[in-house]
Amino acid sequence: MSPYDPSAYPPFAVTVDLVVLTVRRHALCALVVRRGEPPFQGRWALPGGFVRGDEDLSAAAARELTEETGLCAQDPAATAPAPGNGAHLEQLATYGDPRRDPRMRVVSVAHLALAPDLPAPRAGGDAHSARWAPVEDLLSQDGGFGREDEQPAPLAFDHAQILADGVERARSKIEYSSLATAFCPAEFTVGELRRVYEAVWGVALDPRNFHRKVTGTPGFLVPAGGTTTRQGGRPAQLFRAGGATLLNPPMLRPEV
Amino acid sequence: MSPYDPSAYPPFAVTVDLVVLTVRRHALCALVVRRGEPPFQGRWALPGGFVRGDEDLSAAAARELTEETGLCAQDPAATAPAPGNGAHLEQLATYGDPRRDPRMRVVSVAHLALAPDLPAPRAGGDAHSARWAPVEDLLSQDGGFGREDEQPAPLAFDHAQILADGVERARSKIEYSSLATAFCPAEFTVGELRRVYEAVWGVALDPRNFHRKVTGTPGFLVPAGGTTTRQGGRPAQLFRAGGATLLNPPMLRPEV
DNA sequence: ACAAAAGTGTTATAACTACACCCATGA
DNA sequence: TCATGGGTGTAGTTATAACACTTTTGT
Secondary structure, eight states: OOOOOGGGSOOBEEEEEEEEEEEETTEEEEEEEEOOSSSSTTOEEOOEEEOOTTOOHHHHHHHHHHHHHOOEEOOTTOSSOOSSSEEEEEEEEEEOOTTSSSSSOEEEEEEEEEOOOOSOOOOOTTOSOEEEEEHHHHHSTTTTOOSTTSOOOOOSTTHHHHHHHHHHHHHHHHHHBSGGGGGSOSSBOHHHHHHHHHHHHTSOOOHHHHHHHHHHSTTTEEEEEEEEOTTSSSOEEEEEEOSOOBOSSOOOOOOO | OOOOOGGGSOOBEEEEEEEEEEEETTEEEEEEEEOOSSSSTTOEEOOEEEOOTTOOHHHHHHHHHHHHHOOEEOOTTOSSOOSSSEEEEEEEEEEOOTTSSSSSOEEEEEEEEEOOOOSOOOOOTTOSEEEEEEHHHHHSTTTTOOSTTSOOOOOSTTHHHHHHHHHHHHHHHHHHBSGGGGGSOSSBOHHHHHHHHHHHHTSOOOHHHHHHHHHHSTTTEEEEEEEEOTTSSSOEEEEEEOSOOBOSSOOOOOOO
16 A cells, blocks of 8 residues: 555545335335435435544444434344344445535445334434335436425435445345345244335245245244234234344245 | 535545455465555555545556556456456445554455456556465465465455455355356366366366356357367367356355 | 366256145134 | 135256266377
8 A cells, every 4th residue: 555644645535324224015115314405405315424533334334323213233243133123234335436426525335224114214313304215216217206295306416326236235135144034023924024025026926935935944933932913814923033144045036 | 414514524545455366276366465664564465555536436446456467447337358358346345444554544445356367466556566375375364474484474454354255255256147257268168167166165066067057057158169178188168258147047156 | 098177968856836725813 | 704814735847966977188
């Protein structure tokens, strides 16, 4: 590396942006906040903020996640899912185009969070308002708010690209890991887990084969003991996430 | 996000570090350069450097790659492999622990490059000397230079972690993509491609099943027309990388 | 002739797809 | 009694692992 004279390198701002995904009403949704100031004033954006001087990148992402949602980042080393409001959090990718922010050079380290369905987004910190929006709407040409009572604009900055990358990461990662359980509450049924896969992938899965597959994969699910009938029909067994993180063989999404 | 007052955020330096991998003499090797100044003076490190003020992250990584090796980053949108010295280049991950550099806050966006076997590393730019070292040696406890005529020290900074992450990315990515061909010259035999897989994964593969698998995957390999006998034995057909980037079904590495 | 590497055939097993069928509840 | 979702059985298909065998060169 070159010498470390502070004048020898250009000034950078480093931020973290969050792709927070959840499944609500059979749809994959992302958390977006409305910008209160220029540029892109009034437009929707991913939550995020500056990394502090003494803070690791993952710590900054966890802090922003808690500020925006009240969720706690789940320790990847923990053997069991965190009790209460735990969410999966991992680094996604870094975006540093010199013109991605019109005012200054900002490098953003995007993170991906997967959360169970929450009561309501909490507009904390410096976010003026927040909402869960279906990613399908956010990534369509007009930003999914094409009706007269909403903003017809796509996401601010390069956040549409970041969101698309985060969604693709989530879609591929639930194939070979047990991460889909991060979208579920602590106890859930096989049918609820299947509806998570169907919402994230946007496909319909065979309930019979899905049931055999997930219950037959060692370590994926462990019985929680009870049953529930909240979906109607025959009562279903309740499960918790097992200790396995990697699925072998994987859950492959249908090709066509 | 918070206001963009320049005094409101701490000063960051942003660098790119490169994990450049190749296969030499049946071993997966990484490019390392010897540091000429403190800290870690005399120790081996990954090549890298500062991102310039008007430069995208991928452009900075491509520039460093060319400076250190003479390789050109291959356009991912290109349909055919670049003629001549083309290498695969992709973003790996970003490392930003506040104490990863003892002197200042440096956030490093690591990139992964996969290159065919090159004549010799070229110590260009500010690198005083450069070499290809087996990753197995670099990642062992003593840095793989435990003999009296070499440095018994592991890699500088957190570069051992970055290298380990890059190697794991390469190992998993050749499973489901055609990236293993990036380690091969423009024309190569099935046996040469198999030795790439064996070196990267550190396992022995069945030559018969491997041959059937890769030649049967549509778009992976296209015949180049000739044969070669440079490996001894019966002449082998020469192939080029086909247009396919994703392998379906994947090449799975043996479990045990 | 022999070694070495390329390439083909065959068989057993594992995993997936598709779908018939039964089970247990609420309305 | 019927609709709804939960759960099991089974047959056909695809992919893989293991290994016998033939082919084509250099020495």
